[in-house]
Amino acid sequence: SQQGEEDPQALSIQEGENATMNCSYKTSINNLQWYRQNSGRGLVHLILIRSNEREKHSGRLRVTLDTSKKSSSLLITASRAADTASYFCATTRGSARQLTFGSGTQLTVLP
Amino acid sequence: DARVTQTPRDKVTEMGQEVTMRCQPILGHNTVFWYRQTMMQGLELLAYFRNRAPLDDSGMPKDRFSAEMPDATLATLKIQPSEPRDSAVYFCASALSTSNTGELFFGEGSRLTVL
Numbered sequence: 001s002q003q004g005e006e007d008p009q010a011l012s013i014q015e016g017e018n019a020t021m022n023c024s025y026k027t028s029i030n031n032l033q034w035y036r037q038n039s040g041r042g043l044v045h046l047i048l049i050r051s052n053e054r055e056k057h058s059g060r061l062r063v064t065l066d067t068s069k070k071s072s073s074l075l076i077t078a079s080r081a082a083d084t085a086s087y088f089c090a091t092t093r094g095s096a097r098q099l100t101f102g103s104g105t106q107l108t109v110l111p
Numbered sequence: 112d113a114r115v116t117q118t119p120r121d122k123v124t125e126m127g128q129e130v131t132m133r134c135q136p137i138l139g140h141n142t143v144f145w146y147r148q149t150m151m152q153g154l155e156l157l158a159y160f161r162n163r164a165p166l167d168d169s170g171m172p173k174d175r176f177s178a179e180m181p182d183a184t185l186a187t188l189k190i191q192p193s194e195p196r197d198s199a200v201y202f203c204a205s206a207l208s209t210s211n212t213g214e215l216f217f218g219e220g221s222r223l224t225v226l
Contacts, residue, residue, distance in 0.1 A: 030213075031213060033213065033214070035217075041219055041220075042115075042202060042204075042217035042218050042219045042220055043154075043202070043204075043215075043217040044217070045212075045214040045215065045216075048212050048213060048214065088154070092213055097142060097159075097161075097206065097208060097213065098144060098156050098159045098167060099144075099156075099213075099215060100156070101146075101153060101154040102153075103153050104153065
């Protein structure tokens with residue numbers, strides 16, 4: 001079963017706007033990762049945030065983690081049409097290395 | 112350019128036929144995962160190997176699915192007999208268990224359609 005649920009399921013914005021996606025999970029975690037999937041392609045790792053971190057940045061990406069609320073958010077600033085993709089959060093817990101994925105957010109950036 | 116290679120990319124078959132999907136993990140990676148992606152269920156973990164040994168295949172229907180790693184450069188996922196409900200995209204991913212990032216590297220997937 002899926003560990004994470006993402007919100008919204010779909011998001012459509014104009015190029016240049018910021019996009020925010022949220023992820024909630026159910027159990028304690030070691031870390032939380034965000035992946036991107038272009039249509040018809042495999043998933044690509046974007047960023048990892050550990051359970052003892054609250055915020056992390058990578059280029060135009062900003063990830064936050066609130067372990068008390070069991071939630072994370074991914075912010076993409078100054079979005080581009082090329083950012084159009086599905087975005088998934090994924091968690092690991094305990095000694096397990098396998099990732100449990102959320103349901104994903106389909107982001108469409110209109111030129 | 113290191114990447115995970117999956118074959119076939121697309122497979123259409125009839126119900127009851129055997130299907131074998133293959134994956135070549137990134138050289139040096141010792142952990143291999145099989146995921147299945149459908150619209151209804153999203154991404155589900157089917158099986159997970161480390162150093163070629165199966166660690167977790169609890170997500171895999173045992174009666175018809177089998178996963179193996181004949182050697183460190185090849186992982187296989189077999190469905191016999193296939194059923195229409197097996198139609199999905201099957202992803203292989205590899206990782207290095209000692210990596211700090213825990214990042215998984217995904218292949219492009221094998222899209223299976225069972226008629």
